[in-house]
Amino acid sequence: MPLNVDISGLREAVCRMGAESVDVGTIVNLTTTPSLPIDIELGTGIKVDLSEVKTDNGLLSYQGRQILLYIQDHGDRIQEVLENEDEGNKFHIAYCRTLEDMQSQGRFERYVATNDLTGNFFITGFDGGNGAEREGGAYLKVCKNCLTKLNYQGYYDKHEARFQIFTDFDLEKFFCAYSSFFPHMPSRRAGAFDGQYTQDWREIAMLYKESKNFICEGCGVRLEDHRRLLHVHHINGVKTDNRQQNLKALCADCHRRQPRHGHMYASHEDMKQITALRRQQNLINLNSWEDVFKFADPGVHGVLHHLQHHHPELPEIGYEVKNDGGAVVAELELAWPSRSWGIAILPADIKKAETAGWRVTPVHEAVDMQATLL
Ligand SMILES: [Zn+2]
Ligand SMILES: [Zn+2]
Numbered sequence: 001m002p003l004n005v006d007i008s009g010l011r012e013a014v015c016r017m018g019a020e021s022v023d024v025g026t027i028v029n030l031t032t033t034p035s036l037p038i039d040i041e042l043g044t045g046i047k048v049d050l051s052e053v054k055t056d057n058g059l060l061s062y063q064g065r066q067i068l069l070y071i072q073d074h075g076d077r078i079q080e081v082l083e084n085e086d087e088g089n090k091f092h093i094a095y096c097r098t099l100e101d102m103q104s105q106g107r108f109e110r111y112v113a114t115n116d117l118t119g120n121f122f123i124t125g126f127d128g129g130n131g132a133e134r135e136g137g138a139y140l141k142v143c144k145n146c147l148t149k150l151n152y153q154g155y156y157d158k159h160e161a162r163f164q165i166f167t168d169f170d171l172e173k174f175f176c177a178y179s180s181f182f183p184h185m186p187s188r189r190a191g192a193f194d195g196q197y198t199q200d201w202r203e204i205a206m207l208y209k210e211s212k213n214f215i216c217e218g219c220g221v222r223l224e225d226h227r228r229l230l231h232v233h234h235i236n237g238v239k240t241d242n243r244q245q246n247l248k249a250l251c252a253d254c255h256r257r258q259p260r261h262g263h264m265y266a267s268h269e270d271m272k273q274i275t276a277l278r279r280q281q282n283l284i285n286l287n288s289w290e291d292v293f294k295f296a297d298p299g300v301h302g303v304l305h306h307l308q309h310h311h312p313e314l315p316e317i318g319y320e321v322k323n324d325g326g327a328v329v330a331e332l333e334l335a336w337p338s339r340s341w342g343i344a345i346l347p348a349d350i351k352k353a354e355t356a357g358w359r360v361t362p363v364h365e366a367v368d369m370q371a372t373l374l
């Protein structure tokens with residue numbers, strides 16, 4: 001029976017595919033591919049050298065994988081922290097002011113890199129009385145400077161919502177929001193695969209998609225030629241409840257925006273494909289900021305929150321930059337064609353658009369509050 005496999009690999013497979021699109025045959029193929037040593041190591045945490053940590057679009061990365069950093073050693077404070085996790089060291093999700101300071105002080109080597117998204121951090125220290133070594137797990141909190149740096153969920157601009165954004169911070173959701181920035185997804189994650197499908201799910205899902213003519217019931221994008229990008233979602237979350245009224249055909253992007261689907265990843269390629277099809281099919285009608293948030297990659301939402309506060313003009317989404325011959329040379333996440341200005345994620349897009357005469361701001365610079373966007 002194919003489901004009788006190592007659950008960690010299965011989780012990863014489900015994450016990459018978008019849970020409900022996975023069929024039994026696919027699971028077998030993906031789980032026989034072993035995780036790379038680097039993924040296993042990052043799951044438990046690696047002490048990293050500063051020179052090895054890269055910043056991609058303001059986020060932290062290690063060998064192409066998105067990571068977070070924290071100081072494992074809590075010294076003689078460990079007992080206090082194990083009793084009250086709010087007192088623990090904050091973990092970092094971006095190259096924030098704190099890390100910049102630490103780096104300039106040469107203290108960076110004390111950090112541990114991990115992509116374990118359970119939120120339960122392994123911490124160490126010693127007993128202040130007898131000096132005995134202590135260790136344990138603690139649910140540490142996110143660094144507020146990181147939230148500011150990324151303007152995560154509008155943290156910087158929405159003063160009144162800051163406390164809520166901080167306390168509700170969820171690692172799984174965070175990594176998923178930026179999944180299109182990284183080629184590799186984390187291998188250890190919290191409760192992503194919590195349901196079982198019925199044996200006939202593959203067939204039911206196929207028939208259901210067919211009955212909807214391979215059109216997303218969320219945004220209306222037609223995916224008959226890109227069926228991989230169309231999932232079948234269980235509205236009540238019960239994956240064995242296959243009644244027609246409990247099913248919904250959703251594109252990978254609409255699907256991950258459903259409640260309790262913060263764990264669902266979408267690659268940059270998939271997002272680009274869906275956006276391009278929506279544009280071709282005239283489905284992107286931007287009349288308000290709400291519309292812009294709906295259609296834009298969640299990875300640029302930090303920029304959007306900032307723009308919304310300061311910029312009256314709505315951007316275009318997934319704008320295709322063409323050369324003199326009319327061929328598409330680059331795609332911009334956000335663009336203001338009248339100003340020949342755009343914001344992009346991938347360095348290749350930035351370079352090519354600039355060659356075609358555009359001014360392009362990388363997303364991390366655009367979100368940086370020091371940068372003048374206007
Ligand atoms: Zn930070
Ligand atoms: Zn859709």
Ligand SMILES: [Zn+2]
Nearest residue numbers: 020232233234
């Ligand atoms: Zn679903």
